Amino acid sequence: MSEDRTRVVSDYVESVFRRGREPMEPVGFTPDWEDQPSRHKTYLGVRRFPLPPGVGRPLAPTADVVLKEPPPGPGPLWTAGSLASLLRLSCGVLDRRLRVNWNQDSHVRVLYPEALWGRGSASGGGMYPLEVYWVAGPSGPLTPGVYHYATAHHAFERLVAGDLTAEVRDACAGAGSADGFLLVTVRFWKNAFKYNSFCYHVVTQDAGALLGCWELIARATGRRLPRVLWFDDERLNRLLGLVTDEESVLAVVPLPFGPPGADPEPSAAAAGSAGRGGPAGRPIFERSARTRTFEQVRQVHRAVLDDRRPRPDPAVARRLVPLPRENGGEVELPRPLAGRLDTDLGEVLRGRRTSFGSFVGSRPLGLDELATVLAGTASAQRYTADAVPEDAGLTGLYVLANRVAGLPAGSYRYDAGGRRLQVVRQEPIAGTLQRSYYLSNYNLEQVGAVLAISGRWRSTLEAFGSRGYRVLNAEVGALSQTAYTVAAALGVGCGVVLGFDNIAIDEAVGLDGGDERTFLFVLLGHERTDRADYDYRLA
Template sequence: MDLETFLHHLHFDTDKSAPPDWQVDWEDAPLPYKLYRGLPEISLSADVPLTLKQREAHAKPALEELGHFLWYVYGLTHYAQTAFTEENGEKAAVSYTQLVRRFVPSGGALYPNELYVYIKLEDVPAGIYHYDVAHHRLLLLREGNHDFYLSRSLGNSYDLSDCFCTVFVSTVFWKNFYKYNNFSYRLQGLDAGVLIGQALEAANQMGFSSRVCYQFLDRSINHLLGLAEQDESVYAIIPLSTKQSINSVYKDNHSDDIVSDTELTQEVPMLIHETYNRSKRVIDYPLLRKMNEESLLDTTNSFVKIRNNDRVKADFGMEAIMLPFTGHFAYDFASICRERHSPDMDFIMRKVSQTQLSTLLKETFSLSYQNDLNDTYGNAENHVTLYGSFYNVEGIPNGAYAYDKGAHALRRITHGDFREFLQYGLTMPTVNLFQVPLVLHLVGDKDHFKKELGYRGYRIQQMEAGILLQRLLLVASALEMGGHPLLGFNANQSDELYGITAKDKTSLIQVPVGPYRPRAWLKGGLLS
């Protein structure tokens, strides 16, 4: 299968993303976290605060703070047991499922990503560490100061001298391929984006400045971390600083200061560490490996900037319904993280007020983050927009709408109740959309930035959608509503509803949002 067909199947013909005889070997499933053996360890404090507060100005960051940051971003937060009733004739059997969860959602709760950190703190040796979520500790992979190496891997575009920590978000391909086969590639980008979104929120709460780097010399970074790229590869890098911002240095890609991964990887020795993932039989995933290989950057001359005028802006040209003005919406980030979950059959139909809807959209799209796709502050919504089907919303006629962020208005596409239409578009009806007032779709370009970024553009688009998705879920939870991210929907159908096919745009993810009843489950926290 060629890669264009592969990407088409991921979005528009998902049944072809796995062989028709695909069987999941549940007994041989990998662990949802990576384990290293025999490495020096540094324990992180289990005394995690219930509220994250802005740090004092000019105070030096400490290991304890970093531990709190990592736990809120990707730590194991609670153990949940849910009961399911299965009816068989006159008898009903109750079965249970147990999951160890985190604050971020993940497809199938499989968490295919891993976190690594390059630390420069006074109370720990400088070096590259793996965040061992199973034990809430750091494992030392490579000691030493690697500013010069890392800066060149990022194209010498940033001043990393003031960064006390650099976070690496990787994807372990097998961790969800074992269940979803090739469809896992779409999930991996979105999961990485959701994780990045959570990291940005936590950093902002703690007073750290951050920048998301999507472009770097992949083999150099994987070599620095000791990753075998056929098994695992870094998707994004996030430097953290206590300064107001992380300075960007303009570089002309056609200058003589071009760096290649070949010269960099020769500067540091190869790492060989023992790991454990529990699976005894790992099936090959040639299409995922091929996509990863085609996405790699081997020279800094390949780095690009996407200017706003390079992309076609949304042409609404439709009747507008202006949303009411709402002031700044403050919420306790840590508390919302603890409360947030993804309802399925728990949604209940209640009227949503215009103020709730206005706050949800305004606060979601107020997200602003520094990245290397733009020269200055870039907004996730520059490349991802929002459409929705609304039912039982105060003052909003039932119908399909596009959100115009610039005017803070809804642009009406068509009237009607489309709950049944969307319900029958679900490939797995795990959510009752008849009970959901807001069915939202994050929408992006069909070409996935291929012109500018090649096949790497696909995973970047998925990550940007994931960043915005996490912001949406947090704001919805703060408004006492729930959101359930869905990829099991008919993208052709939703694109037809919004009339965006001719505009070369497509729905990336579907998110039902609305009030819900408390779920019946046994849940316990893992840290006090």
């Protein structure tokens, strides 16, 4: 039975990779933009607890976060102020985006109902389908209970009172011993209304981007944030009162506000709520008059949840690291430009944005700039998780160099340990990039370089089962978020895209026919200076 579920996931991933040539079902789907969901989930009739502003607190320079060794341990206990910063600088609303660019929605974003709100963490298509819940224990700054982070209000909405942290610890099978937890969920309709069956691939990478952003912020405060990716999904969904096919937990992050102790007995109110399935029946605001589910999304999600094999030994992940290439020549890279990454990480996240159509080829990307982004991005392969050891990144990085000063055009594999590029082939690449990209929001001929994030997906499914797809995509998303952050600190334009023909890019970087495939793509280059923008910071 586990093999059948893994086959469902494998078939879905293969359809994602081939969607540039064979459209995913439903063919011809068109989003109903007049009936799109709200970007912000809001519970009705609940009490809200405003959080501290979350901005203005000093954080470490970006160079210290991405180029130096991470803190050796979990670091200081969390406080209300540090939690507010973690949430505000990642998924909270920071500004309104009004820059004129090549995206097809520029003309409607000036209208308030179509406003685009900037956040520190990236999200595919700007949909932001993730929700954050805090299961608070007795050491936290609020009464123990279950809270929802309302991004529109930068406040916690209390859904149920009582200490339910023991329920989370049990659902995580001993992987988290803290007295509080952040639970990351995905509300599928917030993404699927645009991306339909492609949704599951996008949202699992979104979860990785958020986790990667949290890891950056935690490091900037001298902390680490472990992530738990192996847990009883249905048990946690019941705790939050979720309908699994509509919204489901993707990750759990232990968040200690006090020293861990013996599991407390839940209060009578909390125990009753847990028995009924948590805060069920809490009404929410739904902007869409009609919502729907997509069969492929439901099938792959159920295949992951129904694959109940135990958490593997983390050492298994060391066998899944992308294999080195046969030597075809090497290019030594200069040292990273640490001096240009001296900006406070919080300010960098507030300024992070996407370079839609703004790249200009008249100023090539510097080889030292490329080396800096690569070194910083690779730092996201080191994280603390229940299923992956910190010394075993599941992803690889490839470079498709188009306009990089001092580097012949072509494709390369990045060797982080040796700080070098391994040559795959050196040849003009602009035409391949342009033909392989099937959207109209970028001119690929003007891009300096494209980073392709890869992973050994079949081996990961064989070793981890169906859940391995989510584990791998989480790391892919974290790398993309870190690349965005480093590029923003460096002053280099950046855009993360999924709109490439994966098969064509695999061929370009020499991965055709193998286990390793490209998953996500990062565009880098310098931007035009005459762009129109408006500073609309909200915090």
